[in-house]
Amino acid sequence: MSNLAQYIIEHLFIVLIATGISVAIGVVLGIISYWLRFAAQIILWFSETIQTVPALALLAILMVIFGLGNATIIAGLTLYALLPIVRNTYTGLTSVPAPIKEAARGMGMSKLQRLFLVELPLAFPLIFSGIKISVVNSLSIAVMGVLIGAGGLGFPIYRGIQTQNFRLIMSGALPVVVMAVLFDYLMSLIQKRLTKH
Amino acid sequence: MKSARRKIIALAMVLVLALTFALAGCSSSSDKKITIGSKDFTENTVLGEIFAQLIEAKTNLKVERKLSMGGTFVNFEAIKNGQIDIYPEYTGTALTAQLKMDVLNDPDETYRIVSEEFDKQFNIKWLKPLGLNNTYTLAVTNEVYEKYGIETFSDLAAISENLIFGAEHEFFDRPDGFDGLVETYGMKFKGEPKKMNVSLKYQAIGNGEIDVTDAFATDGQIMQYNLKILKDDKLFFPPYYAAPIIRKETLEKHPELEEVLNSLAGLLDDATMTELNYKVDVQNQDIKAVAQEFLKGKGLI
Amino acid sequence: MNFIEFVSRNRAVILSSLVQHIYLVCVSVFAGILVSIPAGILLSRHRKIADKILAVVGIVQTIPGLVMLGFALLLFGVGNTPALVVLSVYSILPILRNTYTGLTEVQPGLIEAGYGIGMTSSQLLFKVQLPLALPSIISGIRISTVYIVSWAALAALIGAGGLGDLIWTGLSTYNTNYILAGAIPSAILAFLFSGLIGAVQRLATPRGLKEVKHDE
Numbered sequence: 001m002s003n004l005a006q007y008i009i010e011h012l013f014i015v016l017i018a019t020g021i022s023v024a025i026g027v028v029l030g031i032i033s034y035w036l037r038f039a040a041q042i043i044l045w046f047s048e049t050i051q052t053v054p055a056l057a058l059l060a061i062l063m064v065i066f067g068l069g070n071a072t073i074i075a076g077l078t079l080y081a082l083l084p085i086v087r088n089t090y091t092g093l094t095s096v097p098a099p100i101k102e103a104a105r106g107m108g109m110s111k112l113q114r115l116f117l118v119e120l121p122l123a124f125p126l127i128f129s130g131i132k133i134s135v136v137n138s139l140s141i142a143v144m145g146v147l148i149g150a151g152g153l154g155f156p157i158y159r160g161i162q163t164q165n166f167r168l169i170m171s172g173a174l175p176v177v178v179m180a181v182l183f184d185y186l187m188s189l190i191q192k193r194l195t196k197h
Numbered sequence: 198m199k200s201a202r203r204k205i206i207a208l209a210m211v212l213v214l215a216l217t218f219a220l221a222g223c224s225s226s227s228d229k230k231i232t233i234g235s236k237d238f239t240e241n242t243v244l245g246e247i248f249a250q251l252i253e254a255k256t257n258l259k260v261e262r263k264l265s266m267g268g269t270f271v272n273f274e275a276i277k278n279g280q281i282d283i284y285p286e287y288t289g290t291a292l293t294a295q296l297k298m299d300v301l302n303d304p305d306e307t308y309r310i311v312s313e314e315f316d317k318q319f320n321i322k323w324l325k326p327l328g329l330n331n332t333y334t335l336a337v338t339n340e341v342y343e344k345y346g347i348e349t350f351s352d353l354a355a356i357s358e359n360l361i362f363g364a365e366h367e368f369f370d371r372p373d374g375f376d377g378l379v380e381t382y383g384m385k386f387k388g389e390p391k392k393m394n395v396s397l398k399y400q401a402i403g404n405g406e407i408d409v410t411d412a413f414a415t416d417g418q419i420m421q422y423n424l425k426i427l428k429d430d431k432l433f434f435p436p437y438y439a440a441p442i443i444r445k446e447t448l449e450k451h452p453e454l455e456e457v458l459n460s461l462a463g464l465l466d467d468a469t470m471t472e473l474n475y476k477v478d479v480q481n482q483d484i485k486a487v488a489q490e491f492l493k494g495k496g497l498i
Numbered sequence: 499m500n501f502i503e504f505v506s507r508n509r510a511v512i513l514s515s516l517v518q519h520i521y522l523v524c525v526s527v528f529a530g531i532l533v534s535i536p537a538g539i540l541l542s543r544h545r546k547i548a549d550k551i552l553a554v555v556g557i558v559q560t561i562p563g564l565v566m567l568g569f570a571l572l573l574f575g576v577g578n579t580p581a582l583v584v585l586s587v588y589s590i591l592p593i594l595r596n597t598y599t600g601l602t603e604v605q606p607g608l609i610e611a612g613y614g615i616g617m618t619s620s621q622l623l624f625k626v627q628l629p630l631a632l633p634s635i636i637s638g639i640r641i642s643t644v645y646i647v648s649w650a651a652l653a654a655l656i657g658a659g660g661l662g663d664l665i666w667t668g669l670s671t672y673n674t675n676y677i678l679a680g681a682i683p684s685a686i687l688a689f690l691f692s693g694l695i696g697a698v699q700r701l702a703t704p705r706g707l708k709e710v711k712h713d714e
Contacts, residue, residue, distance in 0.1 A: 052688035054648035057681030060665050064674050068267070068275055136560060143562035147669065149266055149275070154564065159265060161568040161655075162237065162396035163481075173565040180560040268670035294671075366654070366663065367670035389514050392667070393576060393657035401576040401657055 004156070008175050011152035014070055014145065015138045018077035023131055026082050030089020030127075031115065040090060047083040055080070055141055059148050068149030073142060080141060081134035088130030092123025125194040132187035139180045143172070230259040231447060231454075234272050234281035237265040238395050239477050239484075240331060240415055240470060244285035246488040247465075248441055248458060254498040255457045268367045268395075269294055277319055282447040283458075286323075287331060289435035291315065291442075293373040300373060304330070304436040315442065322448055324455060325462035326440045329415055329470040333373065333434045335427045336412035338402060342425040349430040353409065354382040362386040363407030365395035373434060375411075381433045415467055417475030439465070464495055504675040512664065512679050519660035519687065522650045526582055527643050530589030535635065537590075538597025539623065545602065552595060559591045563649045571656050581650070581658030588649055589642040596638025600631025633703040640695040647688040651680070661687075 029047075033040035050058070059076045066072040096119050104114045120127075146154030153172040160168030231252070235245030242264045249260045263281055266272060273295055275281045291311040292298050296318075301307050312323040335350060337360075345356050353360075362384075368374045369392060378384065391407050398410045399418040412419055412426065419426065441458045448454060465473075473491060476482045492498040505512060541548040566587065570580030604627050612622045628635075654662030661680040668676030 049685075049689075052644055052648070052692060053681065053685045054651040054661075054665075054688070056651040056662060056665050057677070057684055060669050060677040061681055063669070064672075064677070067278065068271060068280060140560050140562045143564050146564075147267075149263075149271060149280075154562075157562070157564050157568060161564065161571060162265075162394065163478075164400070164572060165481075166569075166572055169565060169568040173561060173568075176562055176565070177557065177560055181557060184560075270670065270672035274672055363657065365670070366667040370667050370671040370673055370676060389511075389659070391577075391657050392654060392659070392663045394655045397571070397576050397656060404575045406575070406577045406657060
């Protein structure tokens with residue numbers, strides 16, 4: 001059973017790192033899309049396109065670049081997590097009501113100040129929602145990591161399939177589903193609290 | 198806007214945490230640790246586990262297991278770039294799949310060539326063969342055997358258009374695999390060959406999805422499903438003697454590994470290996486337990 | 499061997515894998531539609547339990563594809579059947595959710611009006627609600643299809659064939675050509691399906707119904 005704990009920790013570790021990286025990249029891309037509308041088309045198109053590439057295919061290609069192991073699955077999860085985060089950041093920022101932006105400009109704020117002090121905070125609930133979606137999706141997709149040599153809960157699941165062992169499959173699947181439901185619930189709660197302001 | 202600043206700080210903290218995790222995750226490789234890999238089928242995993250337990254018992258090294266990692270090439274890449282130090286390989290596979298040389302039939306010659314070339318080209322050393330020759334072979338159901346009265350691959354080729362062939366994906370992209378086999382014997386199977394995960398072949402032949410499969414000679418399921426092994430009359434498949442292969446770099450750091458692993462030489466012949474495989478695949482015994490029982494039985498631990 | 503050479507050498511197996519993949523996708527999405535649309539209609543009539551049912555289906559959706567395949571394997575063995583079962587189940591949620599949302603977001607005023615001119619419940623359904631919900635339903639079908647094109651790649655593991663065969667062979671032997679030969683067509687396939695169904699969706703959208711694009 002200590003094995004299971006190890007798999008769960010590995011799994012979470014992979015998902016959290018990937019989420020961290022995709023938040024960093026995704027929010028920045030979202031901001032760029034907001035500031036440079038022509039870039040918005042390209043960036044959003046790129047993020048959407050990644051979603052249409054089958055996970056197995058994307059991971060296979062990434063494996064050739066990053067080799068076997070966690071690096072590849074983290075790269076893959078990061079790419080898949082981009083769309084919800086980028087799109088929600090962009091939508092969140094563009095939804096800030098014009099009068100508020102005017103007021104900020106009127107108060108003498110620079111573009112950067114306006115971004116950090118007004119626009120991002122207002123867009124935060126939507127951005128957070130995008131992060132929530134990424135996390136929940138990543139928990140599930142991370143299972144595929146086992147196919148390219150990564151750790152995580154995919155391992156007992158895959159072994160279970162190979163040995164046709166229902167209990168082994170479940171020992172991997174149950175934590176994944178529980179975590180997905182838990183994160184979704186908790187993050188939705190936080191999101192509601194953020195939206196209340 | 199205090200709450201805004203707070204939110205940004207929170208976000209920044211999360212990112213810092215993630216980065217710390219990332220850096221911590223790139224754990225420094227300990228000098229006292231070696232990693233053992235294996236291919237993702239039972240026999241290779243059992244062998245990997247046997248190596249691991251033996252090393253743990255006979256040396257003061259810590260063993261990290263990356264067993265059942267993937268196919269031949271996954272393990273090969275991993276040992277080349279240092280992700281694993283040791284894994285069980287087969288001479289025939291090394292000759293045709295990794296060295297991409299023509300098939301040979303002399304076991305000693307095959308071993309000599311792969312030893313030399315792996316040493317020269319990849320800095321990998323072949324330790325002493327374990328005894329077993331887990332050759333690719335073809336297996337058919339008892340029904341097919343009775344119906345067509347076939348004994349050899351050539352016999353099979355003659356009636357192959359009535360049969361569906363199935364194998365794991367790897368078999369279709371190896372020189373000692375499907376294409377070579379079909380060409381040498383002039384086989385023409387019914388429809389498209391079915392491809393699936395290596396662990397599912399026997400289930401597929403058992404429920405009639407396929408009629409013929411590439412079996413590994415020491416697979417426990419051959420007995421379980423009452424399959425008939427055919428004779429490779431044109432000697433298409435090379436010999437596949439199993440041996441531990443190890444990075445020379447690792448061997449230099451820990452020379453004791455050579456003697457420890459060589460103590461297995463010749464102890465795992467076909468019959469013994471098949472029995473171990475049978476225990477895991479058919480009797481569903483735990484791999485660790487089976488490996489331990491074997492080592493204890495031979496007085497090695 | 500460069501990629502172009504590889505493709506022309508192996509075009510037979512690439513083509514047959516592609517055809518099998520399309521077959522898997524079409525059958526499962528079709529099965530999903532057969533289940534989801536009636537179910538969506540039913541749910542729209544019983545809104546109280548609709549939320550709970552959608553939540554449950556949502557949870558099923560978080561079950562990783564590999565796990566579902568594992569279960570199907572245990573139940574149905576190897577081959578097309580388990581793959582089709584799993585893919586059909588996965589195709590249900592987007593279509594079901596969008597059918598439900600599409601139907602329930604029809605303005606009450608229109609429903610009133612319908613009853614007002616003497617329509618029966620089923621006339622209302624077929625002449626007012628469904629046509630208005632159509633863009634949403636088709637959008638759900640589009641999402642499902644793209645999703646299934648992606649997940650069908652896993653079907654190769656349990657002997658159902660498809661483009662996953664090529665990807666998986668490539669993964670086993672570290673052969674980039676095989677990987678690309680499977681990956682590129684699947685991406686293109688997803689694009690094509692998305693584009694085609696998207697075009698149908700635009701045709702079915704009456705002027706005046708706008709879409710606000712964000713994920714909630």
